[in-house]
Amino acid sequence: MISRRDFLQATVAASAIVGASGVGNWGRLAAQQKLTQDQLLAFEPMGNVTLIHLTDLHAQLKPIWFREPEINLGVGDVNGLPPHVTGQDFLNLFGFEPGTPEAYALTYLDFVALAQGYGKMGGMDRVATVVKAIRAERPDALLLDGGDTWHGSYTSEQTAGQDVVNVMNLLKPDAMTAHWEFTFGKDRVDEIIETLDFPFLGANIFDNEWNEPAYEPYKMFEQNGAKIAVIGQAFPYLPIANPRWMFPNLSFGVRQERVQEVVNEVRESEGADLVVLLSHNGFDVDRKLAANVEGIDIVLCGHTHDALPEPVQVNNTFLIASGSNGKFLSRIDVDVEKGGMKGLRHKLIPIFSDVITPDPEVAAVIDAEREPYKAELTEVLGKTDSLLYRRGNFNGTWDDLICNALIEEREADIALSPGFRWGPSLLPGDDITREDVHNATAMSYPAAYRSEMTGETIHTIMEDVADNLFNPDPYYQQGGDMVRVGGMGYSIDVSKPMGSRITNMTLLKTGEAIDPAKTYTVSGWASVNEGTEGPAIWDVVESYIKRKGTVSVDPNKSVKVTGA
Amino acid sequence: MNITRREALLIGAGGAVMLALPSIAQAKGLTEEAIASFTGGAPIAEGGVDLNTPEIAENGNTVPVEVSAEGATAILLLADGNPTPGVATFHFGPLAGSSSASTRIRLSKTQNVVAIAKMADGSFAKATREVKVTIGGCGG
Numbered sequence: 001m002i003s004r005r006d007f008l009q010a011t012v013a014a015s016a017i018v019g020a021s022g023v024g025n026w027g028r029l030a031a032q033q034k035l036t037q038d039q040l041l042a043f044e045p046m047g048n049v050t051l052i053h054l055t056d057l058h059a060q061l062k063p064i065w066f067r068e069p070e071i072n073l074g075v076g077d078v079n080g081l082p083p084h085v086t087g088q089d090f091l092n093l094f095g096f097e098p099g100t101p102e103a104y105a106l107t108y109l110d111f112v113a114l115a116q117g118y119g120k121m122g123g124m125d126r127v128a129t130v131v132k133a134i135r136a137e138r139p140d141a142l143l144l145d146g147g148d149t150w151h152g153s154y155t156s157e158q159t160a161g162q163d164v165v166n167v168m169n170l171l172k173p174d175a176m177t178a179h180w181e182f183t184f185g186k187d188r189v190d191e192i193i194e195t196l197d198f199p200f201l202g203a204n205i206f207d208n209e210w211n212e213p214a215y216e217p218y219k220m221f222e223q224n225g226a227k228i229a230v231i232g233q234a235f236p237y238l239p240i241a242n243p244r245w246m247f248p249n250l251s252f253g254v255r256q257e258r259v260q261e262v263v264n265e266v267r268e269s270e271g272a273d274l275v276v277l278l279s280h281n282g283f284d285v286d287r288k289l290a291a292n293v294e295g296i297d298i299v300l301c302g303h304t305h306d307a308l309p310e311p312v313q314v315n316n317t318f319l320i321a322s323g324s325n326g327k328f329l330s331r332i333d334v335d336v337e338k339g340g341m342k343g344l345r346h347k348l349i350p351i352f353s354d355v356i357t358p359d360p361e362v363a364a365v366i367d368a369e370r371e372p373y374k375a376e377l378t379e380v381l382g383k384t385d386s387l388l389y390r391r392g393n394f395n396g397t398w399d400d401l402i403c404n405a406l407i408e409e410r411e412a413d414i415a416l417s418p419g420f421r422w423g424p425s426l427l428p429g430d431d432i433t434r435e436d437v438h439n440a441t442a443m444s445y446p447a448a449y450r451s452e453m454t455g456e457t458i459h460t461i462m463e464d465v466a467d468n469l470f471n472p473d474p475y476y477q478q479g480g481d482m483v484r485v486g487g488m489g490y491s492i493d494v495s496k497p498m499g500s501r502i503t504n505m506t507l508l509k510t511g512e513a514i515d516p517a518k519t520y521t522v523s524g525w526a527s528v529n530e531g532t533e534g535p536a537i538w539d540v541v542e543s544y545i546k547r548k549g550t551v552s553v554d555p556n557k558s559v560k561v562t563g564a
Numbered sequence: 565m566n567i568t569r570r571e572a573l574l575i576g577a578g579g580a581v582m583l584a585l586p587s588i589a590q591a592k593g594l595t596e597e598a599i600a601s602f603t604g605g606a607p608i609a610e611g612g613v614d615l616n617t618p619e620i621a622e623n624g625n626t627v628p629v630e631v632s633a634e635g636a637t638a639i640l641l642l643a644d645g646n647p648t649p650g651v652a653t654f655h656f657g658p659l660a661g662s663s664s665a666s667t668r669i670r671l672s673k674t675q676n677v678v679a680i681a682k683m684a685d686g687s688f689a690k691a692t693r694e695v696k697v698t699i700g701g702c703g704g
Contacts, residue, residue: 211628239622240700251628253618464699475619476696498674528700 047335055146076472083306122326146302179235201232403486405544419481489558632664645675
């Protein structure tokens, strides 16, 4: 852990989570029952440029519960640095009190009790209200969408992203980049791009046959005399982390040299006064890129779903992390003169859905998009006794539920569920609707496979995935969180090199050690291999929930973590 | 840029060569042998060689590699974890506009790609890049 003093020195003093009145204010306001829309939006304008950052919506058009991670480990140089700070450490670092709206929005602490008190977060109709309010003050403010926008719900799955596109268009974004969008297939992405009034940017997306740029790398904007370059950086590991066969002619990668080239080009040929990287790299990759590339003023970070109430500064570059699922929006005001950025003020605006008034026009379109699917969406499949959440480096209860369903419904010894970061939460006592199941499983490659694997193969997979998360060099981390495992316990030392992190693999039903030579029946989902067979994961989970009526998930004590 | 016929065949034959599968210890030994025969045992400096590879291979069967070294007369390219580490030796004559080459190679697993440049003055320089070949999936 770094001390709070050191961290603040590494950030911009002018930033404040709630306007000029400073950090730690939501709690006081809530206690006085004065948490109002005006307070959430209060912002002392500065400079001549305003940016609005929304990222990783995952198609959540309606307000949701979203519990932030309890375990978010940083390895190597970033151990203990934001965003690898959770719970009480997070509150201490930023000077927040437990039980406050900040604690609810930004940490997992007392999540269930605080959720009941403060209500759901997000909702694109609420986000629209905030965007419109900022634009009323700053008409040329740029709304920049960091990607993972079109994917992640029942309706987005049914419409191949069209419902989200229709809603987003009402907000008039100025540019976007992408990740999960490509899992609808390249053709579908290109078809949607044709209809957009704003550019789809990806400086790191190349045609892999001729190694030529496949999408626009950047777009120039002007605001009050300042020339702004917005460079897009799509998720670098799409062909590895997601099915390559869905976009076989595209190559991605961090491409640090390419980023530097494009920065030089916009500075020298286009005369950019401010350079913004609209990134889906993930926070640690962005932090390394910011240290190695000269001339980026602001990185709008996505992918890793981190919500940070203050920017993180790396040399002369400021990293902004704006959360996920519509829970937050960042407003960044910048003072730009010829020759560069002179000042920056930032606010992470929490979208408390009970405090911010929905925009009626956007609310009506969201309801219209959902109307044809209403019966399917709202069908109650069962109830949960437990808090269901996914986010965190290791098992979350949503994935424990999915693994239990795979083991029982597919008659497997061991279940594997991918460590996705998306998927909202449900509170104990909540009904589980079909929409809820799809919020945790929606995708274009949902087959729940069942196959035989040796203990050695299972170990190899575990080591491979662990290295994708815990490699000390962020450029070698392609993954989401750790693969979630049902039916098997294990120990992991995150500080060890690949091949020696995972030990003590144990088959839980017998208590016996996993035998490298023995064969086990493994069921999982979201395989990146073309032609994977099996029922869709949501059908497996649905039939399990219906059979149980009420599900409860015991605390998972089968993963032992050391080395952090 | 010249590429000898033997080495071109070697690139093309990567798939077939896999069948011979020498052990990893052998591969490491073969890498050192190849370097020694290229340099004649002369010392090798770090720096002066730009080697560009993806950090993580999108497809281990065809990994793009770019190498350049200003003033080099030849560049030896090796993949130290492949059963046959030798990839190519690029020769640059006096009329070559720049000493740079790009190709695609097959990598059997996570390993280092190594480039050794022979400079006009007879000195040698080296660059190494680790390329991860992963099972993939789970990108959230």
